[in-house]
Amino acid sequence: MSDAIKHECGIALVRLLKPLEYYKEKYGTSFYGIQKMYLMMEKQHNRGQDGAGLASIKMDMQPGERYMSRVRSNQQQPIQDIFSQINTRINDILKERPELQDDVEAQKKDLPYLGELYLGHLRYGTFGKNSIESVHPFLRQNNWMHRNLIVAGNFNMTNVNELFDNLVRLGQHPKEKADTITVMERIGHFLDDEVAKLYKKLKREGYSKREASPLIAEQLNISKILKRAAKNWDGGYAMAGLIGHGDAFVLRDPAGIRPAYYYKDDEVVVVASERPVIQTVFNVDFEKVKELSPGHAIIVKKDGTTKEKEILKPLERKACSFERIYFSRGSDKEIYHERKKLGRLLFPQILQEIDEDLSNTVFSYIPNTAETSFFGMVKEAQRHLNDLKKEQILALGDNITPESLNDILQLRPRIEKIAIKDAKLRTFIADDNSRDDLVAHVYDITYGSVKKSDNLVIIDDSIVRGTTLKKSILRILDRLHPKKIVVVSSAPQIRYPDCYGIDMARLEDLVAFRAALELHKDAGTYAVVEDIYQRCLSQVDYTDVDVVNVVKDLYEPFTDEQISAKIADLLAPEDLNAELSIIYQTVDKLHDACPKNLGDWYFTGDYPTPGGNRVVNRAFINFFEGNKERAY
């Protein structure tokens, strides 16, 4: 599997429950659905910037009339690109045929993309080629309406090879080994099977082929299809699909690794990867947007009946904590508080690192995601200073004077905007090849904000490969000549690869892993590396449930602090003048801050699905053998 595409990361689904005339009447436009899709996708651009795609379905069309459309783009600004393609096509037709302007029925017939059901996708494709073929949604077409399948997902499977072999065993001949194709073909296979069974049943009941078609669509049991299709999936996913006649579904993985939220009223059913997107676009309160339960699917039948159904037995909930720390937009009510708390909880470690010298310390953050945890960190600094002030004021007793009081009250945390990000891009989700150069040039600095006697505390949400620090931030901070730079990470040390959708694939890319290797070299215990390799090899033929993550043993002898100190050594440019230290969040405090998202495999090595242990050991084998392939 050398060039498969991974990390498909944002979905949006809209089902309009009323006829298009209703929206024209109420909202002044029959393009209501398209407009909402644009907003839903735009507001999730944090989840993927390499590609975007949209598919639409018109319901109840006559034979010979087009009812499915799809548009995809892998251009620079893919969301804008697909919607400008849609607008151009629609406007061109409207210009030629102005009589369509107010005739919704004719519009639906003759304008592309104008339908009742929409599925959008944003692609975060950090691996493999960014060709248009890798952009979702994917189509599996057929002349029977109810056999058409459109799939888009935020997912990553750890057992693609096994799933592929299963398809071959079914007699299929898949054109690619990529998990998207594998997953779609699997759903497609059971869709076909279900359709065939229904047809047989209806035939027995005396229906003709033509009469059977709408009845098949009506009786199609989506949850049964999903149960059979997803039985052997091992991974993290929010898998969305549309069926040609108008059924729709979104299925979430049983450990709840990938996120999915939905909202329903009498006009729409909406599903998205992030809650605030739905809140803003449909103007609804936090409480009205539901989280899709792990192992469940939301299924919207063509007649509008909407149900959340258990498809797979839920596993222990391990929702991805990196969603909360970095990946999601921080505008969600809960995520906003969680990020602030992450910053707050780091303050005691920071205070120690700066010898409690708050007068000579400037606080700042690396834009953009860390801004919220910065607020939390500063609020805690304020609270700490208030306690100090209280003590000092009380200690003054009768000697209190306006001047002495003033001196005390003047104490406050010094905060500055130090680092500036020139581009709106998220570098982490930029594709591997261009990232280093991007990181090196994307940040700039505010001069004149730090004195030579100052500590500079700068918080970032995560230090993964350390590229942002090494290639850019540390050098530019050093130009301000602080005495000491303290980099604070609101995430714990990332020690293990992710295999469920966030791009942390190669062990040797992770700076914590490189630090552990160096510590073993220093301690004369590097032989453990070969030993771990041998133990990884010895498990290659085990079934997934029996595999143990032996890479944990690499970190076992060292404390978090030792690893952090070594990371600082590795990341400090040789000519750095300031003293450098790095502080990471602890895993316990992360859980305290984000209690609903306890998925922490990249920090702890505790994978929520059996496939994870195989992946981490494979990643170690790849590292040891100098094999640049990804482990899943």
Ligand SMILES: O=P(O)(O)OC[C@H]1O[C@H](OP(=O)(O)OP(=O)(O)O)[C@H](O)[C@@H]1O
């Ligand atoms: O250690 P590294 O491998 O360099 O990765 C971590 C960095 O990448 C992310 O920035 P990004 O530019 O993606 O996004 P942001 O502006 O939203 O923080 C993140 O916020 C860290 O700064």
